[in-house]
Amino acid sequence: MTAALDAASVVVPAIGGPAPDFELSNQFGEPVRLSAFRGQNVVLVFYPFAFSGICTGELCEIRDNLAMFEDAKATVLAISVDSKFSLRAYAAQEGYSFDLLADFWPHGGVASAYGVFDADSGMAKRGTFIIDAAGHVRYSVVNPRGQARDLQEYRTALAGLGEA
Template identity: 75%
Template sequence: MTAALGAASVAVPAVGGPAPDFELVNQYGEPVRLSMFRGRNVVLVFFPFAFSGICTGELGAIRDNMALFEESNSAVLAVSVDSKFSLRAYAGQEGYAFELLADFWPHGAVAGLYGVFDPESGMARRGTFIIDPGGTIRYSVVNPRGEARDFDEYRKALASLGRA
């Protein structure tokens, strides 16, 4: 699967390969860099838009099962093309205690690095990447448009990593 990033086409990074580093602002406008989480697992969740039905359900399942992520020493970073202002309102309304990152400008650049930006719709596809403490991708899935992620896949993938 490939996605356009400017004039270039970028494939989904391979399991076993390095996770592309990036820096985005969170819902509070604070810079967050992927490499800041070295030493922990990272569950990187790309989602299309704040306030949309499937996305709210998926992120709500993460919110309601934070113990799973905490027990596996995992940080959750959820990324969409929304602005930090939209993401702050969304996090407040839904009670998300994890980082929501704004891939707003350049529009979808980080989603493009991960091969999940859809230039035709201007949104990120539902891509999930689980990254180990050393920065290696250990699990990835990209769901078709309109198809929610299977939460049990998080459990399986995190269990296969063990505690960092």
């Protein structure tokens, strides 16, 4: 099967459908399971690589506006294919207080489950999924390569959680 056929078969979880459960290690090696957050909202932020320019800008914007997520009773989980060791150094350098999850092995397994793994480049695409307290996908966006996400879109999507 060619890469073009594989890309065409990629499926992003449907809005309103269940979010695929997973367990990954955070930057400290602690296991983090999505289903453990039932009863609260979760923002999954897939990003290509730690220490890269656009990714750092996006995650610093989240860091600097974390109160917006907390006000919506939302936990931010940022996910990349980097190792927990890289993520620990990255979080320390940038002052991230939210979990950075290592989708390191199987390489990109969780990103694949969410339809945002780019097998040709070996990295996650810039995908965001907002999961409600019941574990359903309420919002998703996948940005083109090289295009940062808009913080205002998070604000709008989080405000919509109260309308369910």
